[in-house]
Amino acid sequence: MYVVFALVVLAAVAIPFVLSLRSLKKTGSARKAVKVNLIAFAAVALLCAAAPFMASAAPAEDAAAPTTTSSQTAEGGMSDKGIGYIAAALAVGLSGIGGGISVAAAAPAAIGATSEDQKNFAKSLIFVALGEGIALYGLVVSILILFT
Known part of the structure; x- marks a missing residue:
């Protein structure tokens, strides 16, 4: 299974x-x-996002005695861990994109x-750090999703 991943x-x-x-x-563009x-x-x-849903829709090995583990629900067998991994990945990915966009706008201005004026360094550094903080918040949220 690890080889497939x-x-x-x-x-x-x-x-x-x-x-x-x-x-x-081919095009040079x-x-x-x-x-x-x-x-x-x-x-x-x-x-990759659809893979957990396809895996949960797979038929059970023994149709006469279906078993549910602690990570499966009684209705359809959707894995709670799989949805948590998707949520954590989205939290980190989207916050990383947002942080990158904000730093890309703030850093050249800083x-x-x-x-122009050396006194503006501290103020401009604050704005760049605020943009990077967005990505850190996403990382903290994903850690909370994974370990709760």
Whole structure:
């Protein structure tokens, strides 16, 4: 089972990378290569997000005596841990994207303000740190999701 997870992780990284490199060589356009990379990544991410649902929909081995473990519900067998992992991944991923966007906007402005006047360094550093704090909040939320 661990081999399957390792192969899925390698596919999630390798497939978009290979497709974007192939697109870059064919067209020579970096914009088209980024679009291909994002589409391929979205397809692999959707497949990985759907995997827990597909695994829970698999038929039981012995239909006469179905068993439910502590991580399965009585209705359909959806794994609580699988949903928790998806929630934790979304918390970290989306907060990381939000933090990256805010730092991408604040850091150049901070550099410009500091280059004009050295006294603005402390103020601009605060704004950059606030943007990075968003990603840290997402990490804390995911830790709380995983360990509660």
